[in-house]
Structures are given as C-alpha cells and as structure tokens.
Amino acid sequence: MISIGLTLSGGMLKGAYQAGALQCISERIPSQLFRYNSAASIGMVNAFAFFSGQSASLIPLWRESAERLQKKSPLHFLKQSFWDSILENVSSLSPEGLPNLYVPLLNTSTHRIQYINFAKVHPAQFTLYLQAGISLPPFHPPVKIQNHYFYDGALLDNIPVFPLEKKPLDYIFCFYFDQADYSFGKPELNQKIIRFNFWDDTIVKASLFATPREITQMIESGYHQTACRLDIILKNGLEDKEYIHYIAKQKPIFPSKKYFIGCDRIVNACSRLARKISERSECDTE
DSSP: OEEEEEEEOOOOOGHHHHHEEEEHHHHSSOOOEEEEEEETTTHHHHHHHTTTTTTHHHHHHHHHHHHHHHHHHHTTGSHHHHHHHHHHHHHTTOSSSOEEEEEEEEETTTEEEEEEEEEGGGGGGGHHHHHTTOOTTSSOEEEEEETTEEGGGGOOOOOOOOOOOOOSSEEEEESSSSSSOOOOHHHHHHTTTTEEOOSSSSSSSSOOOOHHHHHHHHHHHHHHHHHHHHHHHTTTTOOOOOOOHHHSSSSOOOOSSSOOOHHHHHHHHHHHHHHHSSOOGOOOOO
C-alpha cells in the first residue's frame, strides 16, 4: 500500500491557505494513506484538525476567526486570548486514534528541538501541547509540561521534514509559504518531496493582517492551487511512483518570475541557520 507523509509549515494567518489545501486533499486522497506527518505552529493546528477527521470544520473555523479579528486591534492575532479560543475549538474535536504527527517544540531547558508525536500524547494533554506549539516569544509565555518549558518549535524548524527523514514513505507532500526551492537533506529524501508553495509579494501583511475577504481568498487559492498540482501528480494514480518521483524533481512553478524576499523566506532562512547551531537528536523524534 502507498505510504504518504504530510508536512505543514508555520505561517501565521497564511495558514488559511492550508485550510483550503487540506479540504482539497480530503476529497482526493484517503487520510489513512498519510502514515507519518509533521507540522509546525499554525500548520500544527490545521494538521490536528485534519487528522481528527474534521477537515471540513477548518474553513468555518478560519472564517469565524477572521470575523473576530476584524473587530479587534490589528495585533489581536498575537494575543494569548485569541489562541485560547481557537485551541479550545480544535482540541474539542476528540480524535480517535491520531496517526503519527510530529510537532517541533523548543525546550528552553535543554535548548533543543524536541519532536513530539501526538499519536503518543494522552488526549487529556492535547490542549497543553497545542498551546506549546503556538507559543511565540515575546508575545506568549512558555508552556510548562512535565517540569520543562516549551515554545513554538517553528523558531528553529519552520518546515519540519526532519522527523520523516527515515520513515518508510513513498512521498512527502510539503506545504510552505515562500517561493524557494529548498533542499531538505539527503538526495533520497528530496526525491520523495512534492512541494506545494503558497506565497504573495507582501512582506508581513498576509501573515499578520488579513480581512475576512482576504482569508476567504487564501482558502480558495489554497484549494485551487492544490487541486491543479494534484491533477498533475495523480494523472496516473498514486501507484505510479516513477511518474510522481519525476514530477517531484521538477522545479516548482511560481506565479511570478520575480524572486521576492518576504517574511516567510526570512523566517525559513533563519530557522535553517538556527538548526545548524542548535542541538537536536533523533531520539527526540520518537
């Protein structure tokens, strides 16, 4: 049976693209094929809902949140109270048997990235780990879990392919928010990765400030861009590994020839540098 991995990066309000993309995926690919998965920050929230079997609830949740943001101050998105309400809705989905879903957390005691597998987290602690996964300094305090304090691991690994590196996967669907064609390590890993890139030419606006209309546009764009990409990938079915690996080697097609250095490009570059100077061990991925 085909085995697929899913990686969702962080990107703040641009996570609305992922909501549309996941809705598209749920209509085309059985969720049980996604065996090993990873997600950071807002991608973690989207992935948790998706693997809870509630992908259809993501779009209404994003639209409702956008309406509430419009009535608040511009930076209300960064406030703890806003996220508490989001996580309350998401954690109440009560998933039955989450698949392997690795989330990077920054352990402030050891200064290491730890990849927590939600499949091994007790449901009573889901909310606690979700809170840690979106705790962004200096706006949020670290979250205490078992005598350690954790922050959002996207600070050091915003596109967390690392936990999937040695997993028995045929493909990894990787979603992120800039136009860079990243290399994720060993050649045998890179040839498995199918890239889905959502980006625009704003530096920070789409990440931090978005009207309900703009959120809706991101959701719709995420859906349609993913549908177009999947139409190519699934042309011969998921079983045609040779064809799909050929597609994976092709350079991503971007909506503009201009190479734009925006917020997400800077964040991803910084996190790649941080990973080189920070400690992490493979045992943290289990």
